[in-house]
Amino acid sequence: MKTQKATVKDLLQSGDCNQEVEIRGWVRTKRGNKQVNFIALNDGSTINNIQIVVEMTNFPEEMMKKVTTGAAIYVKGLLVESAGSGQSHEIQAKELVVLGEADPEKYPIQPKKHSLEFLRDVAHLRFRTNIFGAVFRIRHAMAFAIHQYFNDHGFYYLHTPLITASDCEGAGETFRVTTLDPKNPPLDEKGEVDFKQDFFGKATNLTVSGQLEGELGAMALGKIYTFGPTFRAENSNTTRHLSEFWMIEPEMAFYDLEDNMDLAEDFLKYLIRYALEHCMDDLKFLSARLQEEEKNKKAEDRSMELIEKLNFVLTHSFERVSYTEAVEILMNSKQNKNGKFQYPVSGWGVDLQSEHERYLVEKHFKKPVILTGYPKEIKAFYMKQNPDGKTVAAMDVLFPQIGEIIGGSQREENYDKLVNRMKEVGISTESMSYYLDTRRFGSAVHSGFGLGFERLLLFVTGMGNIRDVIPFPRTPKNAEF
Ligand code: 4AD
Ligand code: MG
Numbered sequence: 001m002k003t004q005k006a007t008v009k010d011l012l013q014s015g016d017c018n019q020e021v022e023i024r025g026w027v028r029t030k031r032g033n034k035q036v037n038f039i040a041l042n043d044g045s046t047i048n049n050i051q052i053v054v055e056m057t058n059f060p061e062e063m064m065k066k067v068t069t070g071a072a073i074y075v076k077g078l079l080v081e082s083a084g085s086g087q088s089h090e091i092q093a094k095e096l097v098v099l100g101e102a103d104p105e106k107y108p109i110q111p112k113k114h115s116l117e118f119l120r121d122v123a124h125l126r127f128r129t130n131i132f133g134a135v136f137r138i139r140h141a142m143a144f145a146i147h148q149y150f151n152d153h154g155f156y157y158l159h160t161p162l163i164t165a166s167d168c169e170g171a172g173e174t175f176r177v178t179t180l181d182p183k184n185p186p187l188d189e190k191g192e193v194d195f196k197q198d199f200f201g202k203a204t205n206l207t208v209s210g211q212l213e214g215e216l217g218a219m220a221l222g223k224i225y226t227f228g229p230t231f232r233a234e235n236s237n238t239t240r241h242l243s244e245f246w247m248i249e250p251e252m253a254f255y256d257l258e259d260n261m262d263l264a265e266d267f268l269k270y271l272i273r274y275a276l277e278h279c280m281d282d283l284k285f286l287s288a289r290l291q292e293e294e295k296n297k298k299a300e301d302r303s304m305e306l307i308e309k310l311n312f313v314l315t316h317s318f319e320r321v322s323y324t325e326a327v328e329i330l331m332n333s334k335q336n337k338n339g340k341f342q343y344p345v346s347g348w349g350v351d352l353q354s355e356h357e358r359y360l361v362e363k364h365f366k367k368p369v370i371l372t373g374y375p376k377e378i379k380a381f382y383m384k385q386n387p388d389g390k391t392v393a394a395m396d397v398l399f400p401q402i403g404e405i406i407g408g409s410q411r412e413e414n415y416d417k418l419v420n421r422m423k424e425v426g427i428s429t430e431s432m433s434y435y436l437d438t439r440r441f442g443s444a445v446h447s448g449f450g451l452g453f454e455r456l457l458l459f460v461t462g463m464g465n466i467r468d469v470i471p472f473p474r475t476p477k478n479a480e481f
């Protein structure tokens with residue numbers, strides 16, 4: 001039984017020429033003259049097109065007119081070694097069928113340079129461009145590599161819920177999930193919306209993180225990870241924020257902060273190595289595109305070539321620095337003294353902005369940085385409190401061009417300390433009783449982190465806007481498609 005139709009990738013890699021093959025795909029370009037036409041055909045399996053050679057006398061002229069950019073066609077013909085430069089194989093067409101036309105007057109993706117902004121408006125068709133083909137093949141490869149890594153390292157994939165009644169990060173930036181009538185919701189004695197009458201009998205929202213449930217799993221299965229969409233209703237219109245993004249969250253029993261940092265560094269390096277080993281064609285394409293853009297920049301503003309940058313991260317150990325040291329570096333920086341930061345660093349306790357993170361990584365240490373020991377006030381309630389009473393065992397991994405790519409911590413395993421902290425920040429211990437049970441029964445040191453999948457993809461693909469590494473971006477005022 002033949003289970004697979006051949007793809008362009010198969011044909012280009014195939015050693016056996018002079019055999020009859022069939023292929024289906026979308027026309028990228030067509031050129032030629034009255035005698036012979038050359039069609040560049042792509043089916044999404046690779047960045048590379050296969051060339052179809054069409055002797056015009058063998059095919060009706062009317063049909064060949066319909067072979068335009070974007071049209072879907074079927075070709076049967078002889079696979080031969082190509083005489084022309086730039087490709088290894090080509091197909092001499094014997095049969096050609098137009099499966100679906102694409103009217104050149106109306107089809108938006110024409111063979112010319114389109115801006116990424118324009119392509120975002122036609123995101124349903126942008127998969128058909130080289131650039132988005134490359135990005136989404138790499139996205140797939142990275143998702144696969146994530147599962148591979150954890151499976152190879154004894155982690156279990158735990159599916160945490162998307163609908164929850166908690167707000168893990170405590171930032172209050174959640175999307176409400178309700179079936180109540182917005183025009184006429186039931187009210188309680190106080191005149192407030194009575195969520196007891198809502199679908200779940202309580203107020204619920206889309207999850208901002210699978211961590212809390214992940215911890216429950218880790219405190220029995222040992223090592224787990226979640227990998228799913230998370231939702232944040234923060235009104236951040238930046239190139240690094242989405243309202244719906246995918247997060248990878250490993251959680252490990254008996255791991256302290258040091259173990260957590262080691263895992264994060266090893267994991268990121270594995271993923272980057274995987275991309276270099278499995279996605280080179282796409283990376284080369286993206287790199288060439290970036291080089292073209294860099295030409296327009298001043299020499300000192302140019303960034304490292306993409307593949308060189310990926311190799312650079314692989315071969316350098318991440319700098320591990322405390323928040324306190326980082327704030328000193330920032331305070332003493334020329335940037336800060338000359339008022340070049342949008343948010344001046346005024347002293348210990350300030351939350352770091354992405355401009356500060358990038359300064360530390362790109363200008364000061366010139367490599368990825370792991371910052372630890374943040375003030376407890378600027379971090380979530382569940383983080384392990386350090387003996388100094390001021391800081392927590394948090395770790396953020398900072399990358400060039402991205403800033404924060406990972407946020408994580410050792411968790412507070414001491415029941416009393418955790419309850420006190422929850423009370424301090426106003427989190428109901430009653431509704432979180434299930435979570436506190438892990439600290440009541442068989443509590444132990446444990447740690448975990450969250451990697452933003454799209455932030456990883458920004459780094460690996462070199463794309464500049466997070467909207468361009470997720471198929472259908474959700475951002476404030478935008479839920480198209
Ligand atoms: O630092 P965050 O908020 O950490 C957590 O949610 C923890 N519960 C994770 C854990 O310890 N299990 O988010 C983790 C990462 C960030 O470092 C960033 O890469 C990404 O998620 N991220 C976003 N990515 C895109 N759009 C947003 N709005 C993001 N917010 C966070
Ligand atoms: Mg964070």
